[in-house]
Amino acid sequence: MSAATADTLPQQRRKPVKVGKVASRGLFFLLVGVILLYILFPFYWAARTSFMPDSDIYLTPVQYWPNNFTFQHYINAFSETTFVRSILNSAIVGISATVIAILVGSSASYALARFNFLGRNVALYLILAMSMFPGISILGSLYTVLQRFHLYNTLYALIIVYLTFSLPLMVWIMQSFFRGMPRDLEEAAYVDGASQFQTFWRIMIPLAAPGLATVGILTVMGCWQEYLFALSFLLSSSKWTVPLAIANTGANQASAFQIPWGDQMAETLVVMLPLIAAVLILQRRIISGLTAGAVKG
């Protein structure tokens, strides 16, 4: 068989290819190139800046590749305790909010997807309506609530506030995910002797893993980069999350009147790495269709 294809392939190639086809392919790749450039340029620019000495950053003509390569900005970033501490804070907030959202959200969305109870649709639309509120419109009232419960300037405040936005997203995505799953599997589990909770935990959750991974990443990212609430509810620099720490880099130093681009870009790249790693680790889960082979051929 391989011999046959080897014989026929070159013949096919020798056929004159139509000009229109070449042009449309060229156009396609041009478009892909433009989009890639548009998306990747800021990353490239941040990376470039982070490896240049401060004196070179403002030089003209612009250096697209650093002439004097340096790690100084990274050393600065990691020697700044506020920044290092902020990574820990962001991790605490992001992971707590995501874990709670997954635990509460997945069970809530399963109930909303599968069980009929009074007020189910009302609950669903209320949840949807909540996620429609722009954050800034409830900033004042959130502040009052957090003050009342003595949560102002604590990481708990951020976890709670982030949950009010991540949970509706979680519930909406996951309930449609659960709805799309074949009911036979749950019925088989019931007949096999599983309780509703066992069915949920041992059958539905493993099957929902791709969906949970997707929403989980979205939640972590949302928490990781959130600025407005962090700025409003955190006061002391020891509580700062990553975006606050980056924005305030160098604020207390002699160079207070100059934006330390190099340090900030280095920090930005550092905080991007865990997210990229998370996406790469989870993407196989996200892509693989786990329900394949459950029902039918």
Add this chain to the structure above:
Amino acid sequence: MASVAYQHVFKRYSAEAVAVKDLNLQILDTEFMVLVGPSGCGKSTALRMLAGLEEISDGEIKIGDRIVNEVPARERDIAMVFQSYALYPHMSVYDNMAFGLKMRRTPKNEIETKVSQASKILGLDNFLKRKPRQLSGGQRQRVALGRAIVRNPQVFLLDEPLSNLDAQLRVETRINLQKLHKDLNATFIYVTHDQVEAMTMGDRIAVMKDGILQQVASPREIYDDPANLYVAGFIGSPKMNFVPVTISGSTAKASGFSMQLPKAPGIEAGVLGIRPEDLTEVPHEGFPQIDMKVEVVEVLGADQFLYGKVGGDDMIARLDPQFKVSIGDRVRLNVNMRRIHLFDVNTERAIL
């Protein structure tokens, strides 16, 4: 092992949508009962109520001596094979089969013994580590069976388990299922729309239509003595011939012939039912004769089917293939009077 009883069971989705109407059915211990009927006849709903997957609107269902109306599915001690197989896709074949036992807190070594026994019976020993998606349709079907077998339940419920298999595999699996039933000596309740499956597998067959049980009897009895017009037409291929007749005394008159009935049925209009194989080219003492104009001839090796008209009525005859007929011929056929059926045209019930 246990018997099952439906007592005046109803399933209502709304006032108009009634899926099962007043179902009364006794299924004996170790019996192979087949529920058969067209789609939407309520047979699956009846099975799912027994499984505990649908609520029972009215009436009682008993497994053994226990009324199970309020018993959740997981405590009914039944196993079910789904049409879609419903294998847990994230679990290996072994875990799929072991799941029910794990849920019942069976000791680990006992689970291993049972799963390995079941997988030997079903020829799955080499696939225990695979995931369902790595199996063929037939293998998946056997895993679904295995999941039921290891549980050693009181009753096996099978909801069209063969309908996703190709024709050849379906015949093989059908025979294997019958063997399995003999070996396990268990109560099987089997839902299908396929009359061949019903006839070949069932100890008894329950024919349903529009949520109403039409007849429960052995395959032979269903075939030889259908209770009504619907059962007569549903079971048998090709279908029983139905000829509208007017009756005076014991004489039945159709558009193309008239014949003496064995006794006066006491109705004026009826439908005469004659199975294609009860028409023969060989004259018999006391068999009335009819003339058929042949329109289509099908020779299938062992059988020959003639499609034609007797008077104004369509008729199918199943004859010896050696009997030479051509299209357009008029053939004189003899009706086996011992096997004819007569149905009341109004109630559709069998009278003869």
